[in-house]
Amino acid sequence: MTRHPFPAGGTAWPELESHMRAVSEQDADWRGGRVPLFVFKNDAETYEIGRKAYFAFFSENALGRKRAFHGIGQMEEEVLGYGLDLFGAPEGAAGAFSSGGSESIFMAMKAARDAWRAAHAGRASSGAADTGARALNIVMPITAHPAFDKAADAMDLEIRRAPLTADRRGDVAAMAAMTDARTIAIIGSAPCFPHGVIDPIQALSDLAVERGLWLHVDACVGGWMAPFFARIGRGTPAFDFRFPGVRSLSADLHKFGFCPKPASTVFYRDAADLERATFRADAWPSGAFATPTLMGTRPGGAVAAAWAVLNHLGTSGYEEAARRLGAMTDAYVAGLRAIDGITLWATPDLTIINYGSESLDIYAVAKQLQARGWVPGLTRDPKGIHAMLSMLHEPARADYLADLARAMAQVRAEGAGESGLSAQY
Ligand SMILES: Cc1ncc(COP(=O)(O)O)c(C=O)c1O
Known part of the structure; x- marks a missing residue:
């Protein structure tokens, strides 16, 4: 850890804000649904309330x-x-x-x-x-x-x-x-x-x-x-x-x-x-x-x-959220099943998906997803890719599944190599 000189103070909000934005510029695109854990969304109104x-x-x-x-x-x-x-x-x-x-x-x-x-x-x-x-x-x-x-x-x-x-x-x-x-x-x-x-x-x-x-x-x-x-x-x-x-x-x-x-x-x-x-x-x-x-x-x-x-949400709001989350998870599952070589490691009870492959090194696939701007969640036993889906992930679904299919094809064509990845929370 580096010792930073204690601030002299007097920095006004615009400068503080622009600095904070600048240091966060390289953050993963979680708003765009590219981070599979840590963040959750129902809808804009719930967020605002x-x-x-x-x-x-x-x-x-x-x-x-x-x-x-x-x-x-x-x-x-x-x-x-x-x-x-x-x-x-x-x-x-x-x-x-x-x-x-x-x-x-x-x-x-x-x-x-x-x-x-x-x-x-x-x-x-x-x-x-x-x-x-x-x-x-x-x-x-x-x-x-x-x-x-x-x-x-x-x-x-x-x-x-x-x-x-x-x-x-x-x-x-x-x-x-x-x-x-x-x-x-x-x-x-x-x-x-x-x-x-x-x-x-x-x-x-x-x-x-x-x-x-x-x-x-x-x-x-x-x-x-x-x-x-x-x-x-x-x-x-x-x-x-x-x-x-x-x-x-x-x-x-x-x-x-x-x-x-x-x-x-x-x-x-x-x-x-x-x-x-x-x-x-x-x-x-x-x-x-x-x-x-x-x-x-x-x-x-x-x-x-x-x-x-x-x-704000109450019974009707949470039921509506459940309907949307359920439909989205079903659509992800259907999309995964349609990709040659993917195996779901479990049938999701809620919105967590975990899948791997019997034919390819899934960490090599994850590495390709990472190169395309996705933060891959990983499991170790069995080796798999993991995502905890909320409504952040609905707009990203088509891109995710398409990139996954491309990544699978690429690993199949070029071989796995050393991914250098390991499962971590
Ligand atoms: C099943 C389960 N229990 C406990 C926790 C810990 O929660 P927190 O990170 O809020 O401490 C998590 C976090 O993901 C979890 O998935």
Whole structure:
């Protein structure tokens, strides 16, 4: 990292803006649908509602939602309430508004660890830090997000990754065999990021109930959209609190909820588990401090924007979005199937596509796409190209499929060579 001389100051907005634009000039063309992850779009109106609401509450701090910013507090309660309703949570459930999937997952894993500790109080020690004791563990399919590894790293937990079945969903029997008395949680994704399919949540719920395990459903990508895919009749599998073994669930507003970043939610079947996630301290001169999130200060704008977008879209808006996203994904899938040599690695439950080739090195194809200005998303096992589609990607569909067909033909004609590419998020 380079040391930059501290700015002298006094630079006016026009110059600041032109500099910021200039340094971003080489950014990938995400507005043109050439970036397959990181960014999401429903339509221009949803974007504008989120933007306006965000900046109307730009300075408010959601940390002060109970003592100063009552409006933010009320909006946050309502957003969480909408989630409890959407995800079929029972009476007594509760949730928290966080900055993203990683934070939601971290808090849920802290709650699960503390629940294990409470259940085993006096009977066993917990955590790897305890000399001689084996670490507590989390059992999850290989496809679960690295946010679980991050939480495990910070809390000295062990991660056990299970294989998949042929349809690339978590193998529940393999997961069952990996659990033991020190398992604090089992995980299912809805959907998983790499292949875009929803793990068998019903079977995981049965396992959780049978063995008294905590089941966390990571619906970070799809949570706020999948119920609408189901409602419009796309046969999207259920994944939420309607299954009795689901004890916590994470769902990001800033992905397919189409709300401005940073915005996620994490829900607990029982408010006692929200209390377990909550960090409390009272040792310093300023008195009691408590947050159900890792963050202290939180952007009030993100809460206000989520409230505004959810109320703007509502059931009809999200169903309409589901229709458009579904039709676009079907069109991408049909286009991919029409290209000689392409194999879809999974049938998308939502809008994530993952495909490769039995005859060509798909990374060499990805390299050709990159040369044509696309940022290729890659998977490693199996070797594949990956895209998380939102409405940003609809105008680019024809160009994408045409460039892909050309890239396939070129690799077939010229040979693969060394792509130099490797899968990375
Ligand atoms: C399935 C899944 N879980 C969790 C996350 C982490 O979310 P965030 O990047 O908001 O922390 C992601 C991000 O893509 C994800 O795909």
